[in-house]
Amino acid sequence: MKLSCTVNGEEVQADVPPRLLLSDFIRHELRLTGTNVGCEMGVCGACTVIVDGEPVRSCLMFAVQADQRSISTVESLDQNGKLGPLQQAFHENHALQCGFCTPGMLMTLASLAAQGTLPKTEHEVREVLSGNICRCTGYQNIVDAVLKVAS
Numbered sequence: 389m390k391l392s393c394t395v396n397g398e399e400v401q402a403d404v405p406p407r408l409l410l411s412d413f414i415r416h417e418l419r420l421t422g423t424n425v426g427c428e429m430g431v432c433g434a435c436t437v438i439v440d441g442e443p444v445r446s447c448l449m450f451a452v453q454a455d456q457r458s459i460s461t462v463e464s465l466d467q468n469g470k471l472g473p474l475q476q477a478f479h480e481n482h483a484l485q486c487g488f489c490t491p492g493m494l495m496t497l498a499s500l501a502a503q504g505t506l507p508k509t510e511h512e513v514r515e516v517l518s519g520n521i522c523r524c525t526g527y528q529n530i531v532d533a534v535l536k537v538a539s
């Protein structure tokens with residue numbers, strides 16, 4: 389099927405199998421490997437990207453469902469070769485260990501940042517990131533990083 393969409397501000401046209409997952413399209417066809425795939429069943433949040441402003445689990449969406457839509461991946465957070473504010477805060481607060489969950493966390497947060505609704509309390513941070521599982525950090529440094537950006 390024909391697919392026409394925007395990815396990180398660039399127009400993309402492709403011919404894809406109807407059952408190709410958006411996550412696989414992003415990773416294997418576009419070679420944007422910042423988007424990670426963990427569970428492939430909508431649980432871990434590692435594959436989160438932004439579609440038309442909303443965070444979406446790209447393992448639960450077919451690539452063809454992105455037709456005529458705008459997609460942002462973690463690569464879009466780069467600011468002329470430098471880390472964006474969320475990335476910098478994660479870096480400074482040691483908010484990652486293996487980093488596998490980090491792109492998904494960042495994209496969930498980036499969608500909120502774009503709407504000016506980053507969480508401002510620890511409880512709110514934990515609530516908004518409840519769909520992004522981290523097996524390494526214990527979350528506290530992630531919470532600290534988000535609160536720093538929000539303030």
Ligand code: FES
Pocket residue numbers: 424425426427428429430431432433434435436445446447448
């Ligand atoms: Fe998509 Fe886990 S890989 S939610």
Ligand code: FES
Pocket residue numbers: 483484485486487488489490521522523524525
């Ligand atoms: Fe390893 Fe979160 S840093 S899963």
